Amino acid sequence: MARESKRRSNGRRSPWAAAALIGIGLLITGGVYAGASAAMAATAEPSASSTLTVEDGKLLFQANCATCHGLSLEGTPNGPSLFGVGELSVEFQLATGRMPLQMQGPQAPQKAPQFTEDQIEAIAAYVQSTSPGPTYPDPEVLDGEGDIARGAELFRINCAMCHNVAAAGGALTEGKYAPALHTTSPLHMYAAMVTGPQNMPVFSDMNLSLEDKRDIISALIFLQQEESAGGFTLGSLGPVSEGLFIWIFGIGALIAITVWITAKSN
Structure with missing residues (x-):
């Protein structure tokens, strides 16, 4: 009886063995799937559905711009009309982050754009289709x-x-x-x-x-x-920065030399 129980204890598997096998299997399966997906994405041609349309631009405009510029680009007390501004102006304002305006001020500061390039082009195309204006150059x-x-x-x-x-x-x-x-x-x-x-x-x-x-x-x-x-x-700011540089370093150097000569003589 003692030999039989010893043989059973030596042949018993660790309780973590099954979990380890499952984890390895999941890792291998996930790696194969990820590699296959990446290969398919690299070889597949871009889908036409990934490009936003003028209708998408209209929806984006209504959700983000109409509050100030009006649903029909007519303008409001909070923002000017966009009649005739064209897609070039819209692209400039959105791509430089000047619009949407975060707060009223002397002028709109440049900041990181809120929209992606595709979204900006869609909004610009909608404005151009509604009220044409300046467009992109050659x-x-x-x-x-x-x-x-x-x-x-x-x-x-x-x-x-x-x-x-x-x-x-x-x-x-x-x-x-x-x-x-x-x-x-x-x-x-x-x-x-x-x-x-x-x-x-x-x-x-x-x-x-x-x-x-x-x-x-x-x-x-x-x-x-x-x-x-x-x-x-020096910031290319002309005589202001140049004069400040001369005042601090030039005159400062002369004062330092004067003090050094005086100390030497004493």
Whole structure:
């Protein structure tokens, strides 16, 4: 009887063995399924149903924009009419996060966009279908291959009084400001010139031709990509930051040398 009970105890399985086998099986099954799903997703062509339609844009507009701009784009006391603004203006305002407006102020600040790119394009397409306006330019206008020197001259004449000659932005009246353009995309540079958001004037083709706009965009792209030839930019804010630098470090160095000479003589 003793031998029989010992043999049974030696052949008994651990109570965790079944759980371990189930866990291993689930891991293997999940890994195979995940790999197969990824392979199918990589080889499958994008479905047309994944692209939002104008009707989807209408629903998004009614849910997020109509409170201020009206169900039919007619405007309300809280927001202007969108008749004729076009899809270019809508894309600019939504993609830069200026709209939807979080709170009233001197001007709408740029922030992270609330909508995805597909949603923005759908809302813009709905506005364009309801009340057409300025639309996207030819890719050539945004390619950065224009005349950089001519574009820089045009920028100094038409834009530098607000945006600074180095496109660093600047203060305006009543708490408003012209934003820096160091990270602005070529499309949004063009959109700002054509649609005139907030304090920006509208530059029609009578003011600046398409070639002029292309040259200005090319000059700004050059500023974004090239390092300053003059060394430290000090924020590109002109004599204010330069004078402060000279006052602190230049005069500070002279005072330090004077104190050192005086201490030496004593």
